[in-house]
Amino acid sequence: MSYEGSFRVWRGDDDAGGLVDYQVEVNDGEVVLDVIHRLQATQAPDLAVRWNCKAGKCGSCSAEVNGRPRLLCMTRMSTFSPDEVVTVTPLRTFPVLRDLVTDVSFNYEKAREIPAFEPPKGVAPGDYRMAQVDVGRSQEFRKCIECFLCQDVCHVIRDHEQNKPAFAGPRFFIRIAELDMHPLDTREGRAEAAQDEHGLGLCNITKCCTEVCPEGIKITDNGIIPMKERVVDRKYDPLVWLGSKIFRRQT
Amino acid sequence: MTSTVPASGVAAPGRARIGQGTLRSDRWWLQPLLVFLGLTAFVVYGLVRTASQSYYFVPAYQYLSPFASPCVSASCVPGSSHLGVWFGTFPPMIPLAIVTLPLLLGFRLSCYYYRKAYYRSFWLSPPACAVPEPRAGYTGETRFPLIVQNVHRYFFSFALLISALNTYDAVKAFQSPSGFGFGLGNVIMVVNVALLWGYTLGCHSCRHITAGRINHFSRHPVRYWLWQRVSWLSARHMQFAWITLGTLVLTDAYIALVSAGVIDDLRFVG
Ligand code: SF4
Ligand code: SF4
Ligand code: FES
Ligand code: FES
Numbered sequence: 001m002s003y004e005g006s007f008r009v010w011r012g013d014d015d016a017g018g019l020v021d022y023q024v025e026v027n028d029g030e031v032v033l034d035v036i037h038r039l040q041a042t043q044a045p046d047l048a049v050r051w052n053c054k055a056g057k058c059g060s061c062s063a064e065v066n067g068r069p070r071l072l073c074m075t076r077m078s079t080f081s082p083d084e085v086v087t088v089t090p091l092r093t094f095p096v097l098r099d100l101v102t103d104v105s106f107n108y109e110k111a112r113e114i115p116a117f118e119p120p121k122g123v124a125p126g127d128y129r130m131a132q133v134d135v136g137r138s139q140e141f142r143k144c145i146e147c148f149l150c151q152d153v154c155h156v157i158r159d160h161e162q163n164k165p166a167f168a169g170p171r172f173f174i175r176i177a178e179l180d181m182h183p184l185d186t187r188e189g190r191a192e193a194a195q196d197e198h199g200l201g202l203c204n205i206t207k208c209c210t211e212v213c214p215e216g217i218k219i220t221d222n223g224i225i226p227m228k229e230r231v232v233d234r235k236y237d238p239l240v241w242l243g244s245k246i247f248r249r250q251t
Numbered sequence: 252m253t254s255t256v257p258a259s260g261v262a263a264p265g266r267a268r269i270g271q272g273t274l275r276s277d278r279w280w281l282q283p284l285l286v287f288l289g290l291t292a293f294v295v296y297g298l299v300r301t302a303s304q305s306y307y308f309v310p311a312y313q314y315l316s317p318f319a320s321p322c323v324s325a326s327c328v329p330g331s332s333h334l335g336v337w338f339g340t341f342p343p344m345i346p347l348a349i350v351t352l353p354l355l356l357g358f359r360l361s362c363y364y365y366r367k368a369y370y371r372s373f374w375l376s377p378p379a380c381a382v383p384e385p386r387a388g389y390t391g392e393t394r395f396p397l398i399v400q401n402v403h404r405y406f407f408s409f410a411l412l413i414s415a416l417n418t419y420d421a422v423k424a425f426q427s428p429s430g431f432g433f434g435l436g437n438v439i440m441v442v443n444v445a446l447l448w449g450y451t452l453g454c455h456s457c458r459h460i461t462a463g464r465i466n467h468f469s470r471h472p473v474r475y476w477l478w479q480r481v482s483w484l485s486a487r488h489m490q491f492a493w494i495t496l497g498t499l500v501l502t503d504a505y506i507a508l509v510s511a512g513v514i515d516d517l518r519f520v521g
Binding site: 013014087089090092094225 | 466
C-alpha cells in the first residue's frame with residue numbers, strides 16, 4: 001500500500017524557524033527516516049538530518065515525532081493512521097544547528113567529567129577475569145547507543161536550562177552505575193561524586209528516561225535508584241556509615 | 252500551553268523555536284489524572300475510616316481491619332487489642348492504629364514508585380514525558396524537604412515489622428465462637444497480606460540491602476539468590492503498589508460491612 005502522508009517538519013536554525021507542511025509518499029514497511037529521505041530527494045534537497053545506520057544502533061537519528069523523543073529510523077509509519085499529520089522536530093533540549101540537527105556536545109562534555117574505569121594495580125588489559133554474574137549488571141548499561149533521547153526527555157534540563165552545569169543526566173548516571181557496580185573497578189567515591197558533582201539528587205525518578213530508551217535499558221530501576229541507594233549508604237545513613245567505620249566491608 | 256512555558260525550558264535561547272510547549276497529540280494527561288484521582292480516593296477513604304473509629308473489628312471471627320491494627324487504645328472494642336492496650340482512651344477522630352499508620356504513610360510517601368506517581372500527578376513535575384512542567388525553578392531531591400526521601404530504608408524496616416503484624420492478624424482470624432473457623436473474610440485477609448508482602452519485599456531499598464550494594468554476587472550466593480527474587484518483585488512494584496491499595500480498601504470495607512451487620516460473613520467452617 002502506498003499513500004500521500006501529511007507531514008509537518010521543523011525547518012530553521014538557531015535564529016528562526018517553524019513547522020513547514022509537506023505531502024510525501026509513504027509506502028508499506030517504511031519508517032519516518034525513509035519519508036524524510038524521500039522529502040530530501042523530491043522537495044527539500046537542503047533539509048538537514050543526521051543519520052547513519054538505519055538500524056537503531058548508531059544513535060544518530062534522534063529527533064521528536066509527534067512530540068515524543070524517538071529514533072527516526074525505528075519509528076514505523078504503520079504506527080500512524082494514513083490521515084494523521086506526523087510532526088517531526090529536532091531534539092528540544094539541545095541547541096539547534098539546522099532543521100533536524102542539534103548540537104549535542106553537552107553530552108560529550110558530561111562524558112569527559114566521569115573518571116574512566118580503574119582496574120586493580122598490576123592487572124593489565126587482557127588479564128581481566130570476572131564472573132559473568134558479577135559483570136551482568138554493568139553489561140546492561142553497555143547496550144547504550146548514545147542516542148541521548150533520555151537526556152533530551154529529562155525534565156531536569158529540558159525544562160530548566162539553568163540545571164545543565166550541575167546535571168550529568170540519565171545516560172551518565174548509568175555510566176557511573178556501570179563503573180561503580182563493576183567487579184574490577186577500584187576507584188573510590190563514585191557514588192559520592194554522583195551526588196555532589198553529577199547532580200543525581202536532581203533526578204526525581206519520574207522515569208521518562210526509561211520510557212524513551214530505544215535499547216530498553218531499565219535506566220531508573222537498575223541504574224539511578226541503585227545509585228541513589230548507594231549514595232544513602234555513604235552520605236545519609238548513619239548506621240551504614242558507622243558500620244563501615246567499625247568493620248571493613250567486603251564487597 | 253504556550254503562555255505557561257517558562258523561558259528556562261524548551262523556549263530557552265538556542266533551542267528550536269516551536270512555540271508550543273509540547274507537540275504530543277496523544278492523551279498524555281489521562282494517566283496523571285487517573286493517578287491523581289486514585290491516590291486522592293484512597294487517602295479520603297483512609298482518613299474517613301480511621302477517623303470514624305468504628306466497625307473495624309468482628310469479635311466472633313477476630314477479623315481486625317489493617318487500618319486499625321494494632322489497636323492499642325483503651326477506646327478499642329473488647330478483644331481487638333491483639334498487642335495489648337498501651338494508651339488511654341483516644342478522643343474522637345484519632346486513628347486507633349496511631350502507632351503504625353504514620354510509619355506506613357511514611358513508607359508509601361517515600362517509596363520510589365509513589366514518588367514518581369505524585370511528583371507527576373500532583374506536582375506536575377513533569378505531568379508527562381516531554382510535556383513542560385509549569386514552574387521555572389527546580390531543585391529535585393537535593394534540598395529539604397525532599398532530601399528526606401533518602402530515609403526510605405528506615406521506613407522499610409518498620410514496614411517489615413508491620414507486615415509481620417498483619418500476618419499475625421490474618422492467622423489469628425481463623426476463628427469462630429466454637430474454635431477454629433474460616434470464612435470469606437479470611438480469604439480476603441490472607442490475599443491482602445500476601446500482596447502486602449509482595450509490595451514490601453519488592454521495595455528498592457530491600458533490593459539494595461539483599462545484594463544490590465555489593466559488587467561480587469559470586470561471593471555471596473545466598474544474597475544473590477535473594478536479590479534475584481526481590482528484583483522480580485521490584486520490577487512489578489508499581490502493580491503491587493496499586494493492587495495493595497485496592498486490597499487494603501477491600502479488606503477494610505468487607506470487615507466494616509460484616510461488623511456493622513450489613514452483610515454476613517460467608518462461612519466455610521465454623
Ligand atoms: S528519572 Fe530522573 S534522570 Fe530519568 S528522566 Fe526522570 S528526572 Fe531525568
Ligand atoms: S541510555 Fe538509552 S536513551 Fe539514553 S543514550 Fe543510551 S540508548 Fe539512548
Ligand atoms: S540511523 Fe542509526 S540509530 Fe537511526
Ligand atoms: S516501598 Fe516502594 S521503593 Fe520501597
